[in-house]
Amino acid sequence: SYELTQPPSVSVSPGQTASITCSRDKLGDKYVSWYQQKPGQSPLLIIYLHTNRPSGIPERFSGSNSGNTATLTITGTQAMDEADYYCQAWDRISGVEFGGGTKLTVL
Amino acid sequence: QVQLVQSGAEVQEPGASVKVSCKASGYTFTSYYVHWVRQAPGQGLEWVGVINPIDGGTRYAEKFRGRVSMTRDTSTATVYMKLTSLGSEATAVFYCARSPLDFHNPLPFDPWGQGTLVTVSS
Numbered sequence: 001s002y003e004l005t006q007p008p009s010v011s012v013s014p015g016q017t018a019s020i021t022c023s024r025d026k027l028g029d030k031y032v033s034w035y036q037q038k039p040g041q042s043p044l045l046i047i048y049l050h051t052n053r054p055s056g057i058p059e060r061f062s063g064s065n066s067g068n069t070a071t072l073t074i075t076g077t078q079a080m081d082e083a084d085y086y087c088q089a090w091d092r093i094s095g096v097e098f099g100g101g102t103k104l105t106v107l
Numbered sequence: 108q109v110q111l112v113q114s115g116a117e118v119q120e121p122g123a124s125v126k127v128s129c130k131a132s133g134y135t136f137t138s139y140y141v142h143w144v145r146q147a148p149g150q151g152l153e154w155v156g157v158i159n160p161i162d163g164g165t166r167y168a169e170k171f172r173g174r175v176s177m178t179r180d181t182s183t184a185t186v187y188m189k190l191t192s193l194g195s196e197a198t199a200v201f202y203c204a205r206s207p208l209d210f211h212n213p214l215p216f217d218p219w220g221q222g223t224l225v226t227v228s229s
Contacts, residue, residue, distance in 0.1 A: 032216035033214050042221055054217065057136060090212055095156075095157075098144075098151060
């Protein structure tokens with residue numbers, strides 16, 4: 001089982017906004033990162049420290065974190081965004097935690 | 108550019124051990140932690156543990172404690188992960204990944220290695 005809870009799947013139409021949530025008690029007190037993983041590839045960092053994007057990551061990817069829930073938002077979703085998405089946080093007792101992953105389908 | 112290059116695929120019998128390497132380049136090896144992450148076929152990401160390249164200090168996830176050991180060779184900028192007592196269900200891809208050397212927040216992971224498939228089969 002995973003300490004961070006994500007929906008197994010999310011579907012979105014091209015050009016629409018996709019939101020993927022990640023939940024845990026008091027998650028807002030922790031720094032959250034998000035990763036994108038396409039089939040056969042290594043995970044790719046897309047959001048860190050709640051809201052920051054590494055260079056090269058499109059502006060349509062954004063993050064937020066408050067209370068018990070962090071959210072990854074993809075605005076103007078494109079077919080190339082179809083992938084698995086994982087949230088991540090650090091806990092000083094249990095160590096690095098990952099969510100179970102969300103499969104984003106662009107219909 | 109910053110790169111983590113892992114050793115090739117392995118096939119091991121149940122009960123055996125495996126040792127996977129991760130060679131770093133393009134940055135100062137002792138300035139970043141190196142983590143290992145496991146991903147079983149069709150499953151999610153699972154943190155295995157982390158090593159501090161400065162002093163070799165380690166921290167392992169509870170699930171793997173007692174079966175995993177991580178070491179490093181600063182002369183070759185290489186980190187190793189050894190996993191013992193492989194179970195028949197243990198087939199997985201193992202990734203290494205770099206993170207900031209911050210004890211209070213060792214995130215995010217960037218970049219990741221290309222992954223090493225460890226197949227456990229008799």
